[in-house]
Amino acid sequence: MESLExxxxxxxxxFQWHNLxxxxxxxxxxxxxxxxxxxxxxxxxxxxxPITAMMTGGMPPEHAATSAIILLAGIYxxxxxxxxxxxxxxxxxxxxxxxxxTLEGYQMARQGKAGPALAIAAIGSFVGGLVALAGLVLLxxxxxxxxxxxxxxxxxxxxxxxxFAVSGLAGKSMTKALIMTVFGLLLGTIGVDNxxxxxxxxxxxxxxxxxxxxxxxxxxLFALGEVFKTVLLREDAAGKVVQVGRxxxxxxxxxxxxxxxxxxxxxxFFxxxxxxAGATMASFFSYILEKKWSKQPERFxxxxxxxxxxxxxxxxxxxxxxxxxxxxxxxxGSGTTAILLGAFxxxxxxxxxxxxxxxxxxxxxxIASMFLGNLMLLxxxxxxxKVFAKIIDTPRRYLLPIILAISVxxxxxxxxNTFDLILLIAFGVIGMVLVRxxxxxAPLVLGLVLGPMIENNMRRALTAAxxxxxxxxxxxxxxxxxxxxxxxxxxxxxxxxxRRRNSVEIGEER
Numbered sequence: 001m002e003s004l005e006x007x008x009x010x011x012x013x014x015f016q017w018h019n020l021x022x023x024x025x026x027x028x029x030x031x032x033x034x035x036x037x038x039x040x041x042x043x044x045x046x047x048x049x050p051i052t053a054m055m056t057g058g059m060p061p062e063h064a065a066t067s068a069i070i071l072l073a074g075i076y077x078x079x080x081x082x083x084x085x086x087x088x089x090x091x092x093x094x095x096x097x098x099x100x101x102t103l104e105g106y107q108m109a110r111q112g113k114a115g116p117a118l119a120i121a122a123i124g125s126f127v128g129g130l131v132a133l134a135g136l137v138l139l140x141x142x143x144x145x146x147x148x149x150x151x152x153x154x155x156x157x158x159x160x161x162x163x164f165a166v167s168g169l170a171g172k173s174m175t176k177a178l179i180m181t182v183f184g185l186l187l188g189t190i191g192v193d194n195x196x197x198x199x200x201x202x203x204x205x206x207x208x209x210x211x212x213x214x215x216x217x218x219x220x221l222f223a224l225g226e227v228f229k230t231v232l233l234r235e236d237a238a239g240k241v242v243q244v245g246r247x248x249x250x251x252x253x254x255x256x257x258x259x260x261x262x263x264x265x266x267x268x269f270f271x272x273x274x275x276x277a278g279a280t281m282a283s284f285f286s287y288i289l290e291k292k293w294s295k296q297p298e299r300f301x302x303x304x305x306x307x308x309x310x311x312x313x314x315x316x317x318x319x320x321x322x323x324x325x326x327x328x329x330x331x332x333g334s335g336t337t338a339i340l341l342g343a344f345x346x347x348x349x350x351x352x353x354x355x356x357x358x359x360x361x362x363x364x365x366x367i368a369s370m371f372l373g374n375l376m377l378l379x380x381x382x383x384x385x386k387v388f389a390k391i392i393d394t395p396r397r398y399l400l401p402i403i404l405a406i407s408v409x410x411x412x413x414x415x416x417n418t419f420d421l422i423l424l425i426a427f428g429v430i431g432m433v434l435v436r437x438x439x440x441x442a443p444l445v446l447g448l449v450l451g452p453m454i455e456n457n458m459r460r461a462l463t464a465a466x467x468x469x470x471x472x473x474x475x476x477x478x479x480x481x482x483x484x485x486x487x488x489x490x491x492x493x494x495x496x497x498x499r500r501r502n503s504v505e506i507g508e509e510r
Contacts, residue, residue, distance in 0.1 A: 006356075007137055010364030014372055019070055019365065022055075023373045026071040030078020031380065034098075035086060041079035041336045042442065043222035045072050047403065049215050049343055050411055065347035066362045070369045072343055073323075076336050077129060077370065080279060080316040081377050084121040088114055088308070098315070100287045104300065104307030116249035117308050122381035124261045124313035129374040131265035132272065132320025136367055140328055141356060150353070152460035153471050155330075157481035159454045162331030163446060164485040174492055176439045184447020187212055188455075195459055207419045214342040216411055217448060220424045221441050223407045225431025227400050232432065249305075257309035260290055264313030271314070272321025279315035279322070286314035320370070326351050327363060331450070335442025342449045 013019060033044035052071050056064035083098035088105035101121065108117040150158070163181060190201045191211030202208040249257070264286045271282040290310040291300045300307055322337050330352030332338040344351050349359050356363050411424050431441060465471035472478050 004137075006141075006360060006364045007368060009360070010366075010368035011371075013066060013361055013365030014070070014368035019067055019369060020372070022067045022071040023074050023369045024376055026074020027078035027081075027373045027377050028380065030075035030080075031082035031377065033075060034079035034082020034084075041076050042339060043226055044075045044079055045336055045339045045343075046218035046221070047223040047406060048072060048075055049339075049346070050219065051406065052343075053215075053346075061348065062359065062361060065344075065349050065359075066365045068347060069340070069343065069362060069366050070373075072340060073366055073370060074373050076340065077316060077319045077373065078377060080319050081122060081125045081381055083315075084125075084308070084312050085118065088117045088121070098283070098312075100283045100311040101308055103287065104304050107301070107303035108305065108308065111303050113303065113305075116253050117305065119249050119382060120253060120257050120305055120309050121312040122378060124257065124264060124309045125316040125381075126374055126378040127261050128265045128268055128313035128315075128317035129320055129370070129377075132269045132317040133367065133370050133374070135269050135273075136320055136324055136327075136370075139324055140363070140367070150477065151475070152457040152464070153475045153478040154481065156454060156457040156461055157472060157475075157478040157485070158329060159331055159450050159457065161481045161485040161488065162325070162329075163443075163450055163454070164489050173438070177443045180434070180439055180441070181443040181447045184444040184449075185451040185454075186447075187217070187444075188448045188451025194452075194456065205419075207417065211452075212423065212448070213420060214445075214449060215346060216420045216423050217427050218339055218342060218445055219407050219411055220427025221431035221434075221444070223403055224424060224428030225435060225441075227404050227407075228428050228432040229435060230396060230400060253305050256305050260286075260306040260310040261313045263289060263293070264310040265317045268314030268317030269321040272318030273324050279318040282314040282318035283311035286310040327355055327366075328353060330355075330453075332446060335440075335445065338442060338446040338449055342445070345449070 014023070029048065030041070030044060033041060049068075049072065052068035055071075056068050059067065084101050084105065087098040087101040088109050105114075105117045105121070108114065188211070190208055192199050192202070192209045199209060267286055267289060268279070268282040271285060272279065287307055287310060290304075290306045291297050294300065294304070294306060319336075322332070326332050326337045326341060330341070330350065332341045341351060349355070349362055407424065407428075408421060411420055412418075434441060434444075461471050462469070472482060
């Protein structure tokens, strides 16, 4: 009951006119980001962080943080909606979690059923989002109360678990993901050490004493990196857009989709809660489940609507579930939530067990706004499916300069430092090179964000234990987290092998 009371107060925050506007702008941009192939929610959220800082510049700190996070979260789950559009119409996923949707969605589009496929994807995403938010309301407070008993040793081990989980499951190669994690941790050491006051890796440059700004690194890697990749490597989306046609699904489509939507909601939520699993893994598992559960598995690969409903529901439910470890424990469950974590910290708000006590307006206002945002998305997506489909035709010669201008002016407006513009370009080039060689960027960002927090908690624990490293093994909860991190790393190897085998099987079916 206490959670419901806080939720009601959260709605009073979410219903403020400016927060409604921020939620609407967030889900609208998120849908467009999902529709545009190759950008994805991580790039969209990173790109809009400096814009939110400018838009909320005149507000009190608490109100500014609430509005900014509402907008960024709207982009996150809005992109999950929009990603299905290109998957179904162009056989080109708008973002990684919509890859599985291409298997059945594009086949439906070729059969003249693009409209019903897009409508079922929107309805499934709406239901999945509501189920995830219900779980978020029910589980956030209990998990926060449990986490309040954690000490620095427990937090250190918990963050190690989150780091290992995301690193082990990000990208096609676990080795590359771990390399990027270490790279991010190394970048996190740049600056003046908070404990000893010694400058580390600053090369006597005063601008580096405060370390690398998360905003500059994120925008450079994701947004500018995408621009450079498209321009220099001459990469562009190509394909013939299928006509949408009738949008309203038939009764048989709804009957077949309803059980898949229910299963996708529950599966996606619980997969999303697991640090490192994320929406892509949830949609993949959902497709496999639907195929195994179906009485007519031979229909899959030929336009089975269950193969659209399940994965699309699962990826949106997973995006809501991924916010639970972020808000309650302070560790991100996916690459996009790692960027959201950096945005929280940029506004001097530390996600974790104290978030609901120290900043209830931010936490519950965000949760309440997500209820409203999902409703806005349903209203937007069903009538405007044909309109959003036209965004695919946006020429890159117009789109890329806009992204470049927002990146440069946005970072400079927040930092007011030309050195950060040099870093922005440098990380844009680095991001292009890394993506070209299939190095995942999410572990790098996560390492940069979590690195200083891991170091501070480790030092606090060792100070309390007089330098005895056994404190991390003597604390039962800390030991459990470290063992879980080790087991997760081992399990991720087998998951990578199994995923490759399943990908081969799905590729043969296509």
